[in-house]
Amino acid sequence: xxxxxxxxxxxxxxxxxxxxxxxxxxxxxxxxxxxxxxxxxxxxxxxxxxxxxxxxxxxxxxxxxxxxxxxxxxxxxxxxxxxxxxxxxxxxxxxxxxxxxxxxxxxxxxxxxxxxxxxxxxxxxxxxxxxxxxxxxxxxxxxxxxxxxxxxxxxxxxxxxxxxxxxxxxxxxxxxxxxxxxxxxxxxxxxxxxxxxxxxxxxxxxxxxxxxxxxxxxxxxxxxxxxxxxxxxxxxxxxxxxxxxxxxxxxxxxxxxxxxxxxxxxxxxxxxxxxxxxxxxxxxxxxxxxxxxxxxxxxxxxxxxxxxxxxxxxxxxxxxxxxxxxxxxxxxxxxxxxxxxxxxxxxx
Amino acid sequence: xxxxxxxxxxxxxxxxxxxxxxxxxxxxxxxxxxxxxxxxxxxxxxxxxxxxxxxxxxxxxxxxxxxxxxxxxxxxxxxxxxxxxxxxxxxxxxxxxxxxxxxxxxxxxxxxxxxxxxxxxxxxxxxxxxxxxxxxxxxxxxxxxxxxxxxxxxxxxxxxxxxxxxxxxxxxxxxxxxxxxxxxxxxxxxxxxxxxxxxxxxxxxxxxxxxxxxxxxxxxxxxxxxxxxxxxxxxxxxxxxxxxxxxxxxxxxxxxxxxxxxxxxxxxxxxxxxxxxxxxxxxxxxxxxxxxxxxxxxxxxxxxxxxxxxxxxxxxxxxxxxxx
Numbered sequence: 165x166x167x168x169x170x171x172x173x174x175x176x177x178x179x180x181x182x183x184x185x186x187x188x189x190x191x192x193x194x195x196x197x198x199x200x201x202x203x204x205x206x207x208x209x210x211x212x213x214x215x216x217x218x219x220x221x222x223x224x225x226x227x228x229x230x231x232x233x234x235x236x237x238x239x240x241x242x243x244x245x246x247x248x249x250x251x252x253x254x255x256x257x258x259x260x261x262x263x264x265x266x267x268x269x270x271x272x273x274x275x276x277x278x279x280x281x282x283x284x285x286x287x288x289x290x291x292x293x294x295x296x297x298x299x300x301x302x303x304x305x306x307x308x309x310x311x312x313x314x315x316x317x318x319x320x321x322x323x324x325x326x327x328x329x330x331x332x333x334x335x336x337x338x339x340x341x342x343x344x345x346x347x348x349x350x351x352x353x354x355x356x357x358x359x360x361x362x363x364x365x366x367x368x369x370x371x372x373x374x375x376x377x378x379x380x381x382x383x384x385x386x387x388x389x390x391x392x393x394x395x396x397x398x399x400x401x402x403x404x405x406x407x408x409x410x411x412x413x414x415x416x417x418x419x420x421x422x423x424x425x426x427x428x429x430x431x432x433x434x435x436x437x438x439x440x441x442x443x444x445x446x447x448x449x450x451x452x453x454x455x456x457x458x459x460x461x462x463x464x465x466x467x468x469x470x471x472x473x474x475x476x477x478x479x480x481x482x483x484x485x486x487x488x489x490x491x492x493x494x495x496x497x498x499x500x501x502x503x504x505x506x507x508x509x510x511x512x
Numbered sequence: 513x514x515x516x517x518x519x520x521x522x523x524x525x526x527x528x529x530x531x532x533x534x535x536x537x538x539x540x541x542x543x544x545x546x547x548x549x550x551x552x553x554x555x556x557x558x559x560x561x562x563x564x565x566x567x568x569x570x571x572x573x574x575x576x577x578x579x580x581x582x583x584x585x586x587x588x589x590x591x592x593x594x595x596x597x598x599x600x601x602x603x604x605x606x607x608x609x610x611x612x613x614x615x616x617x618x619x620x621x622x623x624x625x626x627x628x629x630x631x632x633x634x635x636x637x638x639x640x641x642x643x644x645x646x647x648x649x650x651x652x653x654x655x656x657x658x659x660x661x662x663x664x665x666x667x668x669x670x671x672x673x674x675x676x677x678x679x680x681x682x683x684x685x686x687x688x689x690x691x692x693x694x695x696x697x698x699x700x701x702x703x704x705x706x707x708x709x710x711x712x713x714x715x716x717x718x719x720x721x722x723x724x725x726x727x728x729x730x731x732x733x734x735x736x737x738x739x740x741x742x743x744x745x746x747x748x749x750x751x752x753x754x755x756x757x758x759x760x761x762x763x764x765x766x767x768x769x770x771x772x773x774x775x776x777x778x779x780x781x782x783x784x785x786x787x788x789x790x791x792x793x794x795x796x797x798x799x800x801x802x803x804x805x806x807x808x809x810x811x812x813x814x815x816x817x818x819x820x821x822x823x824x825x826x827x828x829x830x831x832x833x834x835x836x
Contacts, residue, residue, distance in 0.1 A: 251579070285612035292607070296614040302578055306602050312568060313603055316575025316583070323537070323557065325580040345598075348568035355563070509613035510648055512671035 208236035211260040213488045222438035229290040232257035234433030237458035239264040241406030249327035253334040256291045256305040270494030279498035286501045308343030318358035331359040339370030341384040350391045353423040360423040367432040385427045400428025401458040513688045521657040525664035540586030570596035574604040577619040590625035591637040604673040605648030616671045627811040628681030633803030638768035643675045644745045651745040653677040655719035657687035662696030679716040701748035707737035710761040715741040718765045724818035760791035770798040792828045
């Protein structure tokens with residue numbers, strides 16, 4: 165069905181990053197506060213350092229992980245636009261969303277390593293980390309599973325469960341958008357007018373499959389437009405553009421109670437599952453996206469604008485590395501779960 | 513004691529629980545169209561029609577349950593459950609465990625199954641054993657109006673996902689149901705008839721066939737005990753074992769196919785824990801490993817009937833070395 169529609173021009177070829185989306189001019193005023201801009205940078209740096217440390221630990225015989233290196237702008241930009249009353253559903257690349265929400269990197273790392281101090285007592289591992297205390301619920305590693313759950317979480321919010329006025333934000337990728345449940349989810353949320361922010365991190369990769377092998381169009385937004393949902397596509401590597409778009413989307417949802425679709429065009433810089441040699445990745449394509457890296461982009465922008473000095477940047481790096489060192493030490497010192505935990509938490 | 517149909521008993525349970533707890537809501541394909549009384553009393557927020565999309569119905573229930581609502585979803589016909597199994601098995605069934613116990617999934621999935629309507633295999637398939645095999649779920653499949661009401665109320669109050677199977681042929685069968693609050697505990701079988709010579713274990717429609725067979729056996733001097741499992745998960749081992757230790761013989765009867773069915777589990781439990789009490793091999797009478805046909809004659813031929821149960825019991829009683 166979508167193939168037959170008259171589609172807008174292709175905006176983001178897979179072999180090169182987009183500079184900006186012509187359909188989107190997000191308001192930038194909200195993110196101009198220097199302290200806030202630096203904090204966005206620090207959040208992205210912490211996510212990157214955390215994930216690279218985890219990736220460095222992965223061997224064929226130790227716990228692997230799915231990273232979202234290169235996609236930090238989505239996590240930092242969107243999550244910082246949310247309030248504590250809001251709920252988050254995420255997927256197997258969840259560390260960024262969790263850390264942006266304020267998760268303790270040590271507990272996230274402990275969870276990935278299967279230790280008892282992890283957010284899920286080591287029962288999740290890398291793939292389904294949730295943290296109820298942070299409003300990060302129901303992380304699903306079935307691609308599209310989180311989309312299936314999102315309308316229910318939002319329905320409960322709409323019907324007065326937990327803090328009033330909250331919205332549900334669901335993070336998923338272009339791979340999940342190819343699942344039928346994506347359309348079922350959006351259709352139900354529009355029909356029932358549920359407060360869901362759909363955030364598609366279109367990272368060009370679906371496990372080991374290039375997006376352009378499975379999607380005849382560049383933008384998932386072109387698919388959802390037919391569902392009658394408000395939508396916007398932005399450069400997912402520009403954290404300030406992402407944040408501004410998310411702030412607008414959240415405001416729209418809170419004011420009209422209807423769902424909103426936000427597509428962030430980005431790139432998965434590391435492999436599907438660590439360790440991964442990325443032998444299947446086009447080197448030139450990867451290099452061109454790394455040249456549009458979200459952390460480098462903001463660093464350069466803030467440096468050139470005089471918002472951050474080299475010394476402060478070095479200090480940030482130092483602090484982030486110290487945090488990750490401490491997180492790893494905490495995780496490695498955390499005890500293994502008692503084998504008796506094998507059959508606890510199955511039933512309420 | 514009122515006499516109402518199974519369908520009305522379920523309706524009564526739903527209305528009572530929605531009245532008792534504002535977190536209970538119901539949605540599904542045509543739910544609001546068919547249950548006028550619930551819509552009239554509780555409004556369109558709590559009784560909702562959905563698209564014909566079983567995956568999102570079940571997923572929405574799981575998400576709502578994790579947030580504290582207590583949804584009941586009607587997925588109509590059991591074969592449609594295959595479209596919702598990701599949400600039921602991978603989300604509702606597993607995310608409590610995977611989250612280290614952070615979330616509960618108090619939801620009920622109501623669905624119809626069983627021969628008697630001639631609708632063919634894509635609308636009739638006894639899938640209950642598939643859900644018994646999945647961790648984190650509970651599975652109930654009652655046979656009487658009273659149990660339908662009592663178990664539905666218990667299922668709605670349970671903090672876990674409960675699969676609630678209604679045999680289509682039972683839907684309009686009337687039975688006595690206590691007035692007022694009536695709860696039946698999940699996980700407790702019922703001994704419907706006491707006997708000394710052989711134990712007949714069943715659930716849903718074939719319970720009635722076992723009772724008929726027991727009556728026929730009595731006329732031939734054989735005393736059969738009839739157990740209605742009512743709940744398939746958790747299964748009431750104690751009631752089955754106590755009976756087999758008394759009678760020494762066991763026949764398990766169900767309409768679902770034999771391979772890895774509930775009967776296989778009951779047989780295994782008895783073999784492990786009451787082998788010494790057995791005086792004859794355990795027998796299973798089940799439906800075939802074939803899809804349900806639409807033709808009434810073929811459909812009925814797939815369901816163990818009272819005569820076959822009687823004959824099997826007579827063979828067990830008359831020779832203790834018989835091969836099934």
